[in-house]
Each structure stands twice: as structure tokens, then as C-alpha cells.
């Protein structure tokens with residue numbers, strides 16, 4: 001067991017990193033907003049270019065992700081505390097879940113749900129759902145055996161038994177069901193003997209093993225076995241139901257166990273000292289810091305915690321926050337130098353030469369298809385040096401090479417490999433690096449893929465040191481000069497800096513020289529090395545000199561190391577804040593547009609009012625023309641009735657004086673003119689009323705629909721805004737009432753009265769003028785001329801009849817006036833009905849839009865607050881950067 005374990009595994013409780021955008025990433029794929037609808041003149045149309053769906057305000061699409069797309073392995077802290085619970089216990093109540101909750105807050109990183117008894121799938125599912133709620137994202141939930149249940153509840157993974165399905169099958173089954181996550185499911189294998197342990201580790205592809213059989217536990221204590229199995233082995237040192245001897249725990253960890261699996265009862269036996277063994281151990285990254293530096297480290301730690309809170313508030317869905325959490329937790333850890341380069345450029349040889357031994361070839365490191373972290377072990381024999389593969393796929397090697405005392409090295413897969421996954425692993429690691437050693441092969445200096453990769457590195461503002469490896473391939477000095485000039489010039493352009501460090505080396509020669517010096521068995525082999533021509537021609541010492549000066553805190557480069565280390569999380573924070581600012585700016589723009597859209601909805605009632613007013617003109621015109629037609633008919637009837645030749649009438653009123661009898665004109669007026677006209681107009685007004693109602697109701701409906709669509713976007717949650725407003729139900733009645741009040745019978749009576757008055761007023765006095773009733777009776781049935789002739793016979797008669805046309809005109813005028821009055825009344829009532837409808841709609845829209853307007857305003861001010869917070873925070877980071885840059889200045 002190495003004495004100082006490395007801690008390069010993000011604690012399971014941290015929020016998950018989502019690096020890739022193949023699947024749905026809420027933050028990186030800013031939530032796909034339903035295309036905004038613009039609400040104009042009562043019609044809903046697709047939004048124009050100002051629509052929020054068009055992406056950020058500058059019109060360019062937001063970057064899909066900080067990294068290219070793909071899946072990522074979940075990360076588990078090692079050593080790990082694992083709780084094993086049964087469905088029975090979980091569903092049994094009695095505060096069991098609260099105790100699990102407490103255990104997680106005390107450091108349990110994984111909870112395994114066993115099916116126990118009874119074995120019904122429903123019970124397990126129920127228990128898994130309950131556990132998931134208890135654990136939230138603080139610990140991984142693994143389900144024993146039941147891939148279906150694990151997939152259904154969205155568990156982090158599965159624990160397969162010795163004889164269970166192959167790990168790859170389980171992983172695929174779960175991956176398919178978890179298409180919305182970028183994390184691969186965890187697949188652990190419970191094994192009962194060393195044989196199956198070896199098989200699972202080497203062939204099965206399980207992420208870690210749980211050794212269940214207590215009789216075999218002692219086998220695990222043997223070094224040969226732990227050396228052999230390259231995946232973490234977690235011990236389950238007791239049979240279910242047995243109590244765990246806690247004294248065993250330190251011994252198990254020392255023997256190479258990567259964690260302990262236990263029941264809740266056993267966990268309760270763990271005291272704080274024991275729990276400390278499971279907390280991440282940190283190697284002091286900086287020694288001999290003066291007070292100013294210590295203060296700066298503390299200040300930065302606090303500021304980064306604040307940054308995490310600010311970013312989480314601004315963009316709760318931003319999974320990349322884990323990068324910052326991770327980087328800030330590593331602030332006090334050793335300087336991290338990441339070696340990158342194309343496949344076969346000589347990265348491993350450079351590392352071996354730095355380490356002074358062939359660590360990366362003699363089997364200690366199994367592959368460069370994964371990230372390999374090399375950190376220091378105080379082991380005094382190479383036997384204790386070992387490599388382990390963490391469940392996240394990363395190899396961690398503990399080596400005793402002196403250079404690792406103050407600097408961790410990371411070997412990465414080549415960047416131009418065919419398998420994109422390897423390239424992605426390297427890309428993922430870049431933000432964590434404090435310094436990048438970029439190894440270029442002399443036979444292909446600065447290829448296209450290297451240029452692309454450098455551009456990516458530049459995004460993270462990393463300090464890059466170039467190694468032009470395989471120097472021995474150059475024929476002469478001028479070739480070398482040409483190559484270094486080319487690389488420097490282009491690197492300067494790419495990294496936008498005049499300060500490009502480039503070390504042409506032959507790492508193979510350097511390694512060979514170091515190995516011969518090592519094998520010379522001489523106590524002080526430095527002399528042998530410095531006299532070795534391979535060492536001299538390798539020029540490797542120049543690179544080493546630079547790196548060692550990095551390790552010396554008192555030198556300028558040592559100070560630079562401190563600065564770079566301090567700046568690593570700041571750069572990540574800045575990038576995340578950039579993304580947050582873009583996102584919040586977009587959200588703010590959206591919210592402003594939302595408010596404008598809502599106001600547009602309210603204002604659209606005015607547009608609709610104008611439109612309806614225009615349309616109502618044609619309704620009015622129709623109604624008035626109906627009245628006009630009736631009027632014309634009534635006028636004609638009056639004129640016809642009040643003719644001298646229409647002697648029947650005169651006879652009836654003037655001479656027969658049958659007051660009670662109705663004249664035919666009255667009946668005609670009532671039955672043929674007024675009656676049908678009234679019912680026609682009433683029908684028209686009924687339709688008008690319906691038109692008003694349906695137009696406003698339709699508009700109201702559209703408005704409600706629009707506002708409801710806004711709801712989710714405004715609230716940014718699943719809630720919806722409740723509005724108590726209801727659409728106007730009743731139809732407008734004023735115009736209909738006017739016509740209902742207008743009685744055909746009453747009008748006919750009035751008409752008759754008028755006719756009567758005209759006739760009586762004209763002819764009622766003729767008898768007094770001396771006309772004899774008999775003469776009149778014999779003459780009157782003849783012609784008008786006769787009558788006129790008779791009238792000429794009597795001055796009095798003539799005078800009376802001569803007033804007839806004027807009286808008739810008055811009667812006609814009266815008929816006209818009545819009709820015109822009715823027309824005016826109807827027109828006014830129609831207008832009132834229109835106003836009333838619009839008023840109702842207006843009230844409804846204003847009332848129902850109010851909660852939405854309030855929500856939009858609240859959201860705008862909330863986003864403005866966040867923008868202000870981010871700006872303040874950016875300033876704080878700037879100030880801190882200045883302080884870091886001024887570190888070298890004597891106070």
C-alpha cells in the first residue's frame with residue numbers, strides 16, 4: 001500500500017460533469033424554446049428573426065458544449081464507502097431511509113440495493129424509487145442484478161453477480177434506456193473467488209469488483225493479487241447479517257482494498273477517525289509558502305466557492321460546474337503537468353526520461369489508451385509501486401520518481417488517434433492542467449491536427465511548453481534550426497504570445513543514457529550521465545533544467561508555477577462565467593421579448609377593435625338598408641293611400657266616419673312591410689350579436705392559449721401561472737332589444753292614426769261647406785276630375801282639398817321620421833354592442849395577462865440581478881488575477 005494515495009477522482013457527491021453534447025444537455029443546448037408566436041391583429045403567426053428561438057442575441061448559435069460530444073464514465077472516489085441495503089429494509093420504514101440519508105452525508109458514496117426477500121420486481125422498483133429520492137445526486141445508486149429496475153429508476157448502475165450477464169451487455173442495456181445522460185452506467189461485478197475476480201477484471205470490463213466471500217478475503221491481502229487485478233476491489237468482508245469488525249477496515253485498505261461494502265448497522269460502528277480514512281487525501285502541493293501566498297490560496301478557495309454558488313444560481317443546469325468544483329478542490333494539490341501530443345510522438349519516452357526509468361514500458365502502465373496519472377509514492381521499493389484503474393477509467397500510478405514529489409504528471413492518449421474516444425479523454429483533461437507539455441515529433445512538426453489541438457488548448461488559456469522530440473532525426477543543425485523556427489513562429493501565432501518555449505530533445509537518447517547510468521550501479525551516477533554523449537546530444541537536460549526550476553519555489557519559474565496553479569481554476573471559472581453571461585443575456589432577452597409579446601397581446605385588442613369596427617360598418621349598412629327599404633315602401637304606401645282618387649279611404653274616414661275600422665293600407669303596412677322587415681332586421685341583429693360574441697371569444701381564446709404557452713418559459717419551471725379570468729359568455733343585446741321593442745302593430749296603429757288625421761283634417765270640413773251628401777254619393781264614385789269639378793263649385797270645398805297635398809307631405813315626412821329614428825336607434829345600439837364587446841374583451845385580456853406580465857417582470861429583474869452578480873464576480877476574479885500576477889512583488 002502506498003503511503004500517500006493520490007486523489008484524482010472527483011468525489012461522487014459532486015455534480016456530474018457533462019462533457020459531451022451528443023445527448024441532450026440542458027445548459028449546453030440552451031433549452032429548445034418553442035418558436036415564439038407573435039400576436040398581431042388577433043392572429044397568431046410564427047415569430048420573425050427577433051424570435052428567441054433564433055439563438056443568442058448576436059445571431060450566432062451558442063456553442064454546443066465546452067467539449068466535443070460523447071459519453072463519460074461516472075467518477076467514484078476511492079477509497080469508497082458502500083452501503084448495502086435490501087428492498088425490505090428500505091420499504092420497512094422505521095426511519096431506515098433517514099439513516100441512509102445521514103450515512104450519505106457522512107461519506108457513503110455508493111448505495112447498493114439488494115433484492116432480499118420477497119423478490120418481487122415491484123417491491124424492488126418501489127424501494128429503488130424511494131432510495132433515489134433519498135440519495136438525490138449525492139451518492140450513486142446501484143441495483144443488484146436487476147438491469148430492468150436499474151434502467152427504469154435511472155440508477156447510476158448495476159451490480160452483477162458472478163454468474164450474471166456480461167458487463168458489456170448490462171452496460172448497453174442501461175445506456176439505451178438512459179439516452180438523456182452523458183454518463184455511462186456503472187457496472188460492478190460481485191465475485192466470490194480470486195478466479196472470477198481475475199476474469200472480471202481482465203476480460204469482463206466491470207468498473208470495479210465487490211469481493212463477497214469472506215473466506216477469500218485473506219487472499220486479497222496478498223500483494224501479488226492486488227498487483228494483478230487492475231480494477232478497484234471493494235471488500236464486503238462479512239456475510240449479510242454478520243457484524244463487521246471495524247478493526248479490519250484499516251488493514252483492508254492498507255492491503256489494497258479500494259473500499260468497503262457494509263450494512264447500515266455496520267456503518268454505524270464507524271467512528272470519525274475511521275471515516276477520515278475514506279475522505280480524499282490531499283498531498284501538499286506547495287511547500288514553504290510565505291504568508292502572502294497562503295493568504296492568496298485561502299482567498300482563492302473562498303472565491304471559488306462563491307463562484308460555484310453564483311454559477312449554480314445563474315445556470316442551475318450547467319453540469320460543467322463540476323470542472324470548477326474539481327479544479328478548486330485541487331488547488332492545494334501538486335502542480336499538474338499534462339503531456340500531450342500526437343500518437344507516437346514520443347510522449348511515453350519523454351515521461352520515462354523524466355522519471356529516469358522505463359515505467360511506461362515495463363508493464364507498470366498498461367496502456368496509453370486511457371489517461372494515466374503519475375503521482376508520488378514514498379515507497380522505498382519498486383514493489384510497492386502500483387497502478388490502479390479507477391472506475392472512471394483513469395489509471396493512477398504511484399511511483400517513487402523524485403520529480404513527482406512536487407509535480408504530478410499525466411500521460412494522455414495521442415490526439416490524432418483513430419478512436420475519437422482517446423482524443424476526447426485528452427481534451428477533457430486539458431482544463432485541469434496547470435502546464436501542458438506539448439510533444440511534437442521531429443519527423444512531422446506541427447501537423448494540421450496538432451494545430452487544431454493547440455487552438456483548443458488556447459481556449460483554456462493554458463501555458464504550453466513545446467518539446468520537439470526525436471531531435472536525432474535531423475541530419476544537421478540547419479535542419480533543426482529550420483524546424484524550430486517553423487514551430488516557434490506558428491506557435492506564437494496560434495497562442496498569440498511572443499513567449500514560446502521550445503525544447504528540441506531526443507528523449508530516446510536521454511532515456512538510454514539515464515538507464516545506463518542507473519545500471520552502472522555507481523552511487524552517484526550524475527557524473528556518468530553528464531559524460532554520456534547520448535545525454536549531451538539529447539539536450540534533454542535543458543528541458544529538465546526548466547522543469548526543475550519550476551519545482552523550486554524560490555526561482556522566478558517556481559513562482560510562475562504557483563501562479564499557473566492558482567490561475568487554473570480561475571480560467572475555468574472565467575469560461576463558465578462567460579457561458580453563464582451568454583446564457584443569462586439570452587434568457588434576459590427572451591424574458592424582455594416575452595413581456596413585449598404579452599403587451600402586444602393586450603394591445604392587439606385595440607387592433608381587433610378597429611378591425612371589428614370596420615367590419616361592423618357593413619353590418620350596420622345592412623340593417624340600415626333594410627330599414628330604408630321598409631321606409632321607402634311605407635312612404636310609397638302612404639303616398640298611394642293619400643291620393644284624392646283613393647276615394648274609399650276618404651269615404652271611410654271623412655264621410656262614413658267609421659273610426660274603428662282599419663284601412664287596407666294599415667294592414668299592408670303591418671303585414672307586408674313592417675312585420676317582415678322587423679323579423680329580417682331582428683335576424684340580422686341576432687347574427688350581428690353572434691358575430692360580436694364569436695369574434696371576441698375567439699380572440700380571448702387565442703390570448704389565453706398564447707399566455708399559457710408563455711407560462712413555462714416565464715417561470716422556467718414546471719409550474720404554470722393561474723389566471724382567474726374567464727372568457728365573456730353572454731352576447732350583446734342592445735341592438736336586438738331595440739327591434740324587439742319596435743312593435744309592428746303599434747307602428748301600424750300610429751300610421752293609421754296619421755292617415756286618419758290627414759284625411760279627416762282635409763275632408764272632414766267639406767260637409768260644412770255645403771256639399772250635399774246625395775250629390776257626393778252619386779258623383780264620388782266617378783273620376784278625380786269630377787271631384788275637382790265639384791270642388792270648384794264650392795269655394796270652401798276647394799280650399800279644404802287644396803290643403804290635402806301639404807297634409808299628405810307631412811304624413812309622408814312623419815313616416816320617414818319614424819323610420820329614420822328607428823334607423824338611428826338601431827345604429828347606435830349596434831355601436832354600443834360593439835363597444836361593450838370590446839370593453840369586455842379588453843378587461844378579460846388585461847386581467848388574464850396580469851399574472852403573466854408580473855411573472856415576466858419578476859424574471860427580468862431576477863435575471864438582471866444575476867447579471868449584476870456575474871459582473872461583480874468577474875471583477876473579483878480580475879482583482880484576484882492581478883494579485884496573483886503581483887505575487888513576485890515584494891510587499
Ligand SMILES: Nc1nc2c(ncn2[C@@H]2O[C@H](COP(=O)(O)OP(=O)(O)OP(=O)(O)O)[C@@H](O)[C@H]2O)c(=O)[nH]1
Nearest residue numbers: 342343344345346347348349368414470506507508
Ligand atoms: N528516433 C527517436 N525515436 C524516438 C524518440 N523518442 C521516442 N521515439 C520512438 O518513437 C516511438 C513512439 O514512442 P512513444 O514514447 O511510445 O510515443 P507515444 O507518443 O507515447 O505513443 P502513444 O502512447 O502510442 O501515443 C517509439 O518507437 C520510440 O522508440 C527519439 O527521441 N528519437
